[in-house]
Every structure is written in C-alpha cells, then in structure tokens.
Amino acid sequence: MIFYKILSFACILQLTNCLFNISDQCNVVVHERIRIGNDDITLDECTSGNSKNFCCFEPGYGCYRPKLSIPGFTYRHGMLTGYDSLGVATPDLEDPEDCAKYCLALHNCMGFTMTETPHLGRYCFPKSNSFFTTAAPSAMPNMLSYDRFGFGYTTCEQGECTETALYTGNENFAACLQKCRENSNCEYFILSSGLCKHVQTCTINKNSVNRVTCSKSVLKVKPHFQDNLELFNILSDSNSSTCTESLEFSNGIRYPFPNVDKTLGPFSVEVRGKNLNCNDEREENLFVYVPTTPQFETNFVGQFLKCDIQLSSQTQCQFICKCKSQFCDSVFVQIFNSTSNVQLCDVVF
Numbered sequence: 001m002i003f004y005k006i007l008s009f010a011c012i013l014q015l016t017n018c019l020f021n022i023s024d025q026c027n028v029v030v031h032e033r034i035r036i037g038n039d040d041i042t043l044d045e046c047t048s049g050n051s052k053n054f055c056c057f058e059p060g061y062g063c064y065r066p067k068l069s070i071p072g073f074t075y076r077h078g079m080l081t082g083y084d085s086l087g088v089a090t091p092d093l094e095d096p097e098d099c100a101k102y103c104l105a106l107h108n109c110m111g112f113t114m115t116e117t118p119h120l121g122r123y124c125f126p127k128s129n130s131f132f133t134t135a136a137p138s139a140m141p142n143m144l145s146y147d148r149f150g151f152g153y154t155t156c157e158q159g160e161c162t163e164t165a166l167y168t169g170n171e172n173f174a175a176c177l178q179k180c181r182e183n184s185n186c187e188y189f190i191l192s193s194g195l196c197k198h199v200q201t202c203t204i205n206k207n208s209v210n211r212v213t214c215s216k217s218v219l220k221v222k223p224h225f226q227d228n229l230e231l232f233n234i235l236s237d238s239n240s241s242t243c244t245e246s247l248e249f250s251n252g253i254r255y256p257f258p259n260v261d262k263t264l265g266p267f268s269v270e271v272r273g274k275n276l277n278c279n280d281e282r283e284e285n286l287f288v289y290v291p292t293t294p295q296f297e298t299n300f301v302g303q304f305l306k307c308d309i310q311l312s313s314q315t316q317c318q319f320i321c322k323c324k325s326q327f328c329d330s331v332f333v334q335i336f337n338s339t340s341n342v343q344l345c346d347v348v349f
Contacts (some may be wrong), residue, residue, distance in 0.1 A: 008082035022077065022116055022144060025066035026056035033064040034296060036158065041207045054210050061207065067271040072098045072150020072257060073111065074158075074212060077143070086126040095145060102120060103148060104327045109263035110173060116142040130173045131191040131212075147192070147212075149173065150257045150329070152349075155215050157298045160190050160208035163199045169198040180216055187216050195208045220254040220298050235347045240272055240315075243345040252300055253333040258321075260348055266322040267349060269307065272315060274343040278345070279312035285342050287334040288319040295329040 037046060046055050046063035051273040054076055055063050060135060069075050086109055093099045096114050103109035103126050110130035115123050139301060149156040166185055169176075176196035176349055180186040184197060190197040192211045204213055217230045231253070234242050259267040270290050271278075278286040307321035321331055323348040335342050 007177075007303070010173065011072075016275060022142065022300070024169050025068060026058075026064075028056070028064065028067055029160065030061070034069070035062060035064050036296075037168060037207045037210055041209075041244075045207045046209060046218070061262040063207075065296065066097050069296070070097060070146065071296055072260075073100060073148055076145050076210075086128045088126060090124045090126060092122065093124040096146065100146065101264065101327060102126065103146075103259050104150060104257070104260045105181075105263055109148065111147040113146075114144045116144075116169055131171075131176070133150075147173070147191075147193075149212050150256070150260060150327075152257045152260055154254045155220055155298055156212050157204070157212070157219055158209050158296075159199075159204040159213055160211035160254075161188055161199045162203055162204035163198055163203060165190075165197040166319045167198040168328045169196045170332070175214060177214070189214050189216075219254060227268065235344060236349070238346060240345045243273060243343040245343070251335045253347070254298065254300065254345070255331050255333070256298070256329070257349075258328055258331045260327050264327060265345060266320050267328075268310070268318060268320055269333070270311075270318045270331060270346075270348040271344065272326065272346040272348070274315060274345070275341050276312075276314050278298050278317035278319075279309055285336045286317055287336075288321065289334065290321050290323050290328045290331050292323075300332065307331075 038185055041063045043057045045058075046057040054074070055069075056066050057063050058086065065074060086106070088106070090102060092098070093102060096112075101111050102124065105114050106126065109126045110126060111124045111127045113127065115125070117123075119125075130149075148347065166183065171177075171179065173191060176189045176191055176198075179196070180189040180288065182199050185200050186198040188199050188202045190199065191214050192209055197212075202213060204214075217232050219235075233254075234244055242340075258269070259265070271286060271288065273286075276286050277283050278288075288307045290307060292303045292305050295302055307319035310316035310320055321328065325331075333347060335344070
C-alpha cells in the first residue's frame, strides 16, 4: 500500500498574526476562521465567563477563535490576579506564540500573561499556577492571559461534560488532576478559573468554551474517538509481553504534546509489537505522523507529515519526528491491519 509523505485528511488552516494587537483579535477573514462550539452557541457562551472575551462571535456565523489562540492554552483578556509568577527571567519575547513555546519547554510553567506594552522591561510573564483564583480576574485591556493544558500526560479539549459532578472545588490544574487520579470513579476533570470538577463519564458540551475537559487517559483512539485507559496502560508498561489483541483494520492512536517539558527539538518514537511493517511502501501497516497545521481539537483531522524511519523490523520500528520550529500538538500512531495480524506492545518516547 502506498502512503504519501504528506497525509491530507481534511485541511484546517489558521494563519496566526504575530503582531500583538488585542483590539484586532477578531478581525479574521471567514475562510481562515476556526469555528468553536455548535451552530446554536450564543454570544454569552462564546465570549463570557469569569473573565471576558474567550473567543470571537459574529451573528449569523457563530463563535470562532481569535488570531492569537494557541493550541494547548486557553485564551482570555485581562490579567489573572492571584496567579503566581514563575520567577524566571524570560528572553525578550514580544509574541504570545514565542512566550507559549518558552512555557511549553518548562515542566513547571502552567501558563503565562502577555502585556501589549512592556512591564518591568518585558512582555512575557510565565506562571506557576493555572485554573485557580484567589481574587477576581482583572479586566486589564492591555493584557492577555493563557492557562496551559497542553501536557503529555493527559488529553484536554475545550468544552464541559454535562454529567453530574462527583466533586466540585477550586483547585489548580495539578491538584485537580491528582484528586481525579486518587478517585477510581473519576475519569475526567473539568477546569475553568476557580473551578475544578470530576465526572465519571463525559458527554461534552462544546458550547462551554470557557471550560476545559481533560481525561485521566492520555490516548484518543479512532475509529470511535474514545479515550482508552486500558490501551494506554498496555502500551506504556515497558513490557513487550503485554500486547494488544489484533486491532481493527484502520486503528489510530493520538498522543498529546509528545515533546514538551524539555528543550525544543526532534523527538523519537519507538513502536514495539508483532508483525510490524513500517518501511515497505507496498505493504506498510504502521505509520507515525505529526500535524503540519495547529490542532485545537482532539481528532484525526488536518494535514500531516510522516515521521522519518530510523529503524525497521517486524518487532520494532523507530521514528524521528519534528514540527518545524514548534512543539508538536500531537503525534499519531496509525495501524492498517489487513491479513498480517498486527499487534502493539509498547510505544516509547
């Protein structure tokens, strides 16, 4: 089977304007907009919460992302009062994308605030806390605040589960996740400014754009696009004797933010299994690929680039991946299982 170097499933394009101009954030031409929420989303759902201006709204069109939206981060106007400064001296970063890149390289960076004009000689202020308030957010018109949810150990997306909460509190990201891990009934945790909720099952309401829902499981698996904690445990136990059963014909696995919390650069993905074929274009049954456009949704839609093969055998395939000058929002392991009875045992980063 021939699989081309560039994979195109459906194209999502968003051109990011690197000029830091808050008042211009919703001036996005229609064909470059990224919709958020359902068709029936209201103005209040799109733009309001504990702090104003989460997204942009146009009557007759609906809700869409501002120019300076960044995958793995929430977006809002104002400074989130009560959030702790990380206390690190940042380089001269004037663009939110550059500040986000700096934050994603630090395991203890939980978000950042950008100032439109210099404050104390700089624009970018990394934070050590997120989704937690000790005071009401300040609606300062010349600042943008970003809460980080882009991590390699949980899959998150904007929206809120509609099920009754097992727990409701005011914890930051790390504490909310830890409490969910300690509760065997908790499979998802929901975050917003000053809010932490736990639920067991999740029917997500995409119109709750001021909320972020994360799963205890890391993986998203197609064709059903569900979270799969059991599969994740098999593929991350470093035990080559525990393997998946024969997978469905076209089974894809999505890992979030695989190369964050360290210096930006290419990263390796090693797949161990049985009956693997990752180097014969006529009979390939295993591909690893990364998106070439920003991914704001946890799905398998977009433009993708295959990772380079470094090692190939029936039991082990090793790839090198990179996303140009950015951290990867995700990496995908794709199986095409026809007659070869492919099994996966471990995926190692």
